[in-house]
Amino acid sequence: MITLLFTTSAAGLLALLIFQRIFYPYFWDDLIYYLKLKRVGKTMMARMKSGVTTYLDCFVHQAKRTPEKPFVLFEDQVLSYQDVDIRSNKFANVFRAEGSLKEGDIVALMMSNEPDFICVWFGLCKLGCEVAFLNFNIKSKSLLHCLQSCGAKTLVVGSEQVKSLDEVLQTLANDGIDMWVMDVGSPYQEIRSLLDKVELVSGETLPIAPQTNLMSNFLFIFTSGTTGLPKAARISHIKAVMCMAYLRMCGATASDNIYITLPLYHMSASLLGIGGCIELGATCVLRRKFSASQFWRDCKKYNVTVFQYIGELCRYLINQPKTAEETDHKVRIAAGSGLRADVWKEFAQRFGKIRICESYGLTETSIGFVNYTNEIGPVGRASYFNKLSLPFELLKCDPQTYEPVRTETGQCVKVKKGETGLLVAPVSFTNPFLGYAGNKEMSEKKLLRNVFKDGDVYFNTGDLMLQDHRDFVYFRDRVGDTFRWKGENVSTTEVSEILGSLDFLQEVNVYGVAVPGYEGRAGMAAVVLKSDHDLDGGRFYNHVVKNLPSYAWPLFLRVQTHLDITETFKQQKGTLVQQGFCPKTIQEPLYFLDTSQKNYISLSQSVYDDIASGKIRL
Incomplete structure (x- = not known):
């Protein structure tokens, strides 16, 4: 009887395993990842109960726990967790004594990758300031807009960036910017x-700041959008x-040396990268700027x-x-x-046994995949377990307007x-959206209300x-007036406004x-020239x-006699995007930005072929 019961149970278990392998092959992967995520969440809650609640708290906690552990390796410098803690205190003391900065003040930071970016950032945090990360590539008009939109009255620039203030220096001074x-x-x-x-002040620890509301603003990180100029996304403490936790979820540990070449003004480098090192107690290898030739x-x-x-970045390495x-x-x-x-395939074949951990995330909210x-190919999975921790939906939307279809x-x-759908996620404590500073209209546009029931709110x-039918999630495209190039989001409206100031252009798309x-x-621009004007490629x-x-x-120009618009007077882009820049399919004059000649030259079929084959690199 016992033998029969054992045999029956074994057969049943085997049948269950076979069923699982056939119909749910990723069940154990999904479950293990979910349990890992829950364990990280429990650790986070335990820290919060002991008073370690914010990003800065986590750093200070790690600096006390492993003071001598190398935190940042930069060129020939080695800074321990304690070194960065003390140096950040020094910056805080200078700003408090001579800049009169205090809790709640907003400070813009425009620096390239270097240890002092982190030290200044943490020093300002210790004063209770809110820091706004500025892309150091932005020009004068965008810089003024960024400062005004986030409300910063103090600006800290790197020695390499100070020359970029030439054109707006007097305006900044007149506006009272310190x-x-x-x-x-x-x-x-x-x-x-x-x-x-900094060299003259004490590195003593500052008085502990008052308890922080996790839903309050911590940072401003600028992101491009349909408004034309950069938008200041508010980043909450939570x-x-x-x-x-990102790097831990990718499999990193405290013993890792983590190489960061992405700019620190990006969320990927500052919150996921530096923050991931802090959470693990790992070491960050920081580089001023990515170099494909020096990478390995x-x-x-x-x-x-x-x-x-x-x-x-990976494509540059392959080339x-x-x-x-x-x-x-030793990269793993x-x-x-x-x-x-x-x-992905070529990278995996060429560079050794490196596990690729592809993911998807947003600056504004916490929805993401790993x-x-x-x-x-996929950015993550949409398993039952994953949707328990970070719920989301894919909505049917109008192919022209990209507005959700409603019953x-x-x-x-x-x-x-x-089917391809618009990704939305419910707004909640774990997925907050604080909106964009100084832009209530755009903030509201990112929210969808009454999606599935009265009163619910989703982030668009x-x-x-x-x-797909195996529950893998794939990124397909980004809607709206942005496109992504060289790892940056580009606002078509902002570029159009800049080009529109040329006196020989009538319209720009x-x-x-x-x-x-x-x-x-x-980037490509369809332009209409003013009457009796020619395209001046050099001036352009x-x-x-x-x-x-x-x-x-x-990189490409298309000269047209008129621009197509919708019945609501919006520029048509879909057909232009589909037609691309091939001279065989476009009869209108085409031009290509040639940096060697510092000019826009005629885009012939031979030039197109050289671009398509990779002979001409962009």
Whole structure:
């Protein structure tokens, strides 16, 4: 009887396992990831109960716990957790004594990657200030807009960025902006030097700041959008703390050396990367700027075991000549987003046993995915377990307006598996949306109300995603007036406004076009010339270079007699995007930005073929 019972139970268990392997092959992957996520959440709650509630608290806690552990390796510098803690105290004391900064003040930070970016940031946090990270590529008009939108009255710039203030220096001074430069001296009377003063003050710990509301604002991180100029996304304390778990969820540990080459003004580097190192107690290998030719040499030199990427970074590495260092390293994990499937495969074959941890996330909210399987292509999974922790839906939307389709009763409609839909997520404590500073209208536009029932509120990501029949999630496209190039989001409206100031242009329509062999979309502009005017390629080139960061330059021009608009007077982009920049399919004059000639030259079929084949690099 016992033998029969055992045999029956074993057979039943075997049948259950076979059933699971056939119909739910990723069940254990999903369950293990979910349990890992729950364990991280419990650890976070335990810390909060002991008073470690914010991003800064986590750093101070780690500095006390492992003071001598190397925190930042930068060129020939080695800074321990204690070193950064003390130096951040010094900056805080200077700003408090000579800048009169206090809790609640907003300070803009425009610096390139260096240890003092982190030290200044943490020092300001210790005063209770809210810090706004500025992209150091932005030009004068955007800089003024950023400061005004977030309400910053203090600006800290790196020594390399101070020259970018030339054109707006007097305006900033007239607006009462208190300016500091990260140097021992200042080239301008209106800007105070900082490093000379830091060396003279104490590094003593400041008084503990009052208890922070986790739903209150911690940072401002700027993101492009349909408004034209950058938008200041408010980052809550709870969002920042949740970001710190990212590298742990990707499999990183305290013993890892984590290589960060992405700019610190991005959420990926500052919250996921630096925050991930702090949460683990790991070491950050920080580089001033990404270099494809030096990448693997750095990995070997600094014993890198984990690195962060965006898809474009991996493609640059693949396009480099082969070297001995590219396989003679200790890298085991690459964590990031935007990696195209074909690049993914080639990367995996060429650079050794590196586990790719592809993910998806947003600056504004906490909705995100992590691909914890070996499947190439998806950004994550939409399993039952994952939707318990971070719920989301994919909505059917109008292909022209991208507005959600609603039924007669006003409710939105979910797409079926295998169909592309608009990604939305309910707004909650764990998925907060604090909106954009100084832009209530745009903040409200990102929210969808009464989606499935009266009173519910969902955040509209503006991204089109697909969930297949195996529950893998794939990123498909980004809606609205933005495109992504060189790892940056580009606002078509902002570029159009800049180009529109050229006196020989009557109308401008900016959009992104796919280029063979590249992630994202390259900038292209359809333009209408004023009567009796010709296209001045040289002036066009100089205007673009002076007023736009390189990733926002329109690489292609299409000269038209008129621009097509919708019946609501919006510019038509869809057909232009589909037609791309091939001379065979476009009869109108086409031009290409040639940096070697500092001009826009005629885009012939031979030039197009060279771009498509990779002979001409963009």
